Amino acid sequence: MEYIFQIGIFVAIFAILAGSYNLLIGYSGLFSLAHAAFFGLGAYGTALLTSPESDLVSTPWPIWLGMLVAVVFTALTGLIIAVPALRVSADYLVVLSFGFQMVVVGVFLNWIQITKGESGITGVQRPTLLGMELNSSGTFLIYAILLTLLVYYLLWRVTGTPYGRMLKAIRDDQIAAESLGKRVVRSKIEIFCYASGIAGLAGAMFAQYVRVVSPASFLLDVSVEILAMLILGGTANILGSLVGAAVLTVLPELLRFLDVGSGHSEQVRLIVFGALLILILRFRPEGLLPEYWRPAWLRRRQERAVADDLAELRQGPLVLPPEVLGTTAKTGRPAIMMEVEDAVRSFGGIRALNGFSTTLETGRITALIGPNGAGKTTAFNLITGFLAPDSGRILLAGLDITNTKPHLLAGLGVARSFQNLRLFYQMTVLDNVMVGIPGQKGERLAWATVAMGPTWKEERQTRRMALQILRYVGLEERALTLAENLSYAEEKLLVLARMLAMQADLLLLDEPASGLDPNSLDAMYAMIRQLAEGGKTICIIEHNLDVIKELAHKIVFLDEGRAFAEGSTESLLKNPELAARYFGNA
């Protein structure tokens, strides 16, 4: 019986480790090898603060305080690698975490005065729950289960909230997420420390159960084992991590009875884990519980919620929500929404933009046309903050936004689409739109964790707004479909919907019509015209002259990095000199 309790406790510990690791690897796309190190930091922290044997403190601290401090300390230690690495790219995190894992174990081994080196620290106290000291495995198991429930609650407050949705968007396409206004680097650093802190909590519990902490329990091998659990269970599925932890903790124990013998059990175990990683990725990469798997009752509840919202919305008119149209909040839009003054931008030796100037007027559709390589996409990138001009100014409603970053511009009402769409393909249509809606308090980690009720309410409002937008573009039937399963025309509609969700005044559309069949084209035309009539400022890059004739009030002809001509569609298309330029007269 004791044995079974022990297994249960280890399942709990690894469930916490696998779940938190999944936050990094599955939800955020951050590959770190240091999870075992953070596990160890939490364990050592707890031991050093609460064990009478510890040389760090003269008298042991109260258990709960020691545990809390250890966990917070572990989370903060994460900053050491998170900040330098994630400021650059997730690739850097791979190498730095690899080194960090080794260095931390090295510290455990070598800082002998404090950590006692290889033999480790003994005498860690068991906590007291409700007056009862948890002396037996049975009672400890209860504590372990409670802690696991707490942790899974915390994990759920990340994954099942707008914050988790934002993490997935960042994972699927960081650049698109930035263009929607998400603070990418900050969120990555934040979640890294959060997940590492939770690993530290597992360490604390481990230390309290085993009562001894030594370096051998926190080697790179342990990171690999936890990785195997989460991969088996299913990346980006928290429930899956629980399952994976259970399976890969219990199974080796069962195999122990069929003794492999020869005293190499540890190595054989690791070989099996390594092989498991390779095989799962080869034959069932999504794991046991794929990312969007939910228990049937939960899925039905979500479907019903969407259906109910849609039924209610269908009783109303087919118009965009007022926040999106902007009539409620925005008073007195300026006549000229955007001005570009003499923008210059070079790449290497090539001048993509050579003194480009133009204005975009409110309520009008401006088309940017010109030969390939003339600088149209570069102009978009400058306007949306993805590039800074070498010289020149960009003004948004009179405000100088020349060197402003993309996520800030999103907040100022600038929305863009991309030529290669950049949808969040592993997310549903509905989620793609919901993630675009600004001002969601639930996208802040602290708020999402603590304010369950208000987040829930906000989520319902966000969902309704997103569904209304989907109704407008005609995608509401596909709300719960994964974006990767849409047809091309549907994808283009989703791109528009996601942009609309941003409640932006200035819409920059990169080839909105390319690749669409005539029916979808008509629908797209109607929507874009309606948006302009409603007061949006629209700029499109297009090559298809038919589209331009349909939509544009004004054409800006970009060639050799400058606005060669600007004027009404009629006049420009009749201008022989421009036609010559457009068709290329050598």
Add this chain to the structure above:
Amino acid sequence: MALLEVKDLQAGYHKKSVLQNVSLRVEPGEFVGVIGHNGAGKTTMVRSIFGLIQPTGGSIHFGDQSIVGNQPAENVQEGMAMVPQDRAVFPNLSVRDNLELAAFYVRDKAHVAHRIGEIEHLFPILKERQKQLAGTMSGGQQRMLSIGIALMQNPRLLMLDEPSLGLAPLLVQNMMEQVRNINQMGTAVLLIEQNVASALAAASRMYVMKLGQMVYDGPPEKLQDRGFLMELF
């Protein structure tokens, strides 16, 4: 028998279907031009023929061989060469190294050296700058190097994807002159261009592509009529 025969080609990226049943033909030694608006599918077509993209339907024959599904390396062996739109050189290698590497699998070193000499004759700047790192040359010079690279293995068909892109008019003129010379020496040319005038001046037969389909196949003269041309775009 046509040197290159493309029938009902379908291809695209991701889910976007770009080419809708495109057919095209190049006879041995012919100079064929393809024009059309941005996004019409010209580059997609060339890349599909060359093997950088796998088509989803249709057939491609080079000589009597079906080459659908071939990797670019196989097509190069068969005698096809392509000059891509951008970044078509190895920037951190010298001009000379770029040319030599283009004939990497050719064993006869003397032959390679001779061929380089012939290409330097066509584009003297390449001899002048043979030791210069390709990435430090101007856009026009790099373009000539790319053409030189494509010519190293004496292809039967030379495909150029918008070679005038980003070049000053005088440079374009010079370059097109050399391409015409190359064609006169027997190499068939398939020229994709946005710059209509330079294509019309050089090609003996023209295609116009619009929205993934061929909308014209005939002599270049007819396309001199600006009105007619605009309709096709």
Add this chain to the structure above:
Amino acid sequence: MELLWQLLVNGVILGSEYALLGVSWGIIFHITGTFHFAHGAVFSVGAYSAIFFSNVLGWPLLPAAMAGITVAVIVGMAMERFAYAPMRRIGATPMTVLITSLGMLIILQNVFPILFGSASRTFPDVNIIPIELGSAFLTNVLLYKVIAAWGLFGAVMAFLYYTRPGKALRAVGSNPEMAQVVGFNIGNIYLLAYAIGSALAAVAGVLQTMDTGASPANGTFAVIIASMSVLLGGMGSLTGSALGGFFIGMAMSLSIWKLPSEWQLTVGFGLLIILITVRPRGFLGGKLTKTEV
């Protein structure tokens, strides 16, 4: 003062050892873009195979070493041919490739202790000759490490810059699409990169075996140092990878001047963190390119 001189000498030795590791991993990373963590296993394959030929089959040291290096080259190439290439063909994500590489590392690193035991294994007939450099002591084996590192670095650079296959390698690394357009067999070129990288790692492995013996954990340590060196040196520069490794080794050795020797690795890592924070592109890295929008 004498201590400092000894530490400098040690630093050159350790730095050279790490430079070799950096170059061995760097050549693979720069040309193929793969996070080849299983490289650590290749290092160990070199070391343990040499032990096998020498201790089990009784071969003299040099032939055993050559044989060990050969086996490592075959294993490294096999990993590319049978693991990485198929994954590229089916469009596997970088994370999948990385985890698979990690899996291979873990499997092999745990096979060795089963076959050879966990204790350090040494060659039976290594002749260790002490050398005096002023007041500093070193051995012939340590000197070999320095000579091997820079000799091989020079040889690899000469190969890359003065031979056609070498230039082809650099070409593929600098513009993979153009390499296709020109008709290169990319698969074979990648194999060449893995062959060279694996050979260098194996040399490092054999030399370490001559010095302190082959232990199961050495391979993992080697690839961690190698990847840190490449990061520090900057993406895109093999010379940077060598310098990065040298810097880490030198810093670790000099740290002993003021700190107890156990703290070497922590110091090395700490310096890496500080340097990367201050200069993310590393010593000789090019501008960090943002993904194209």
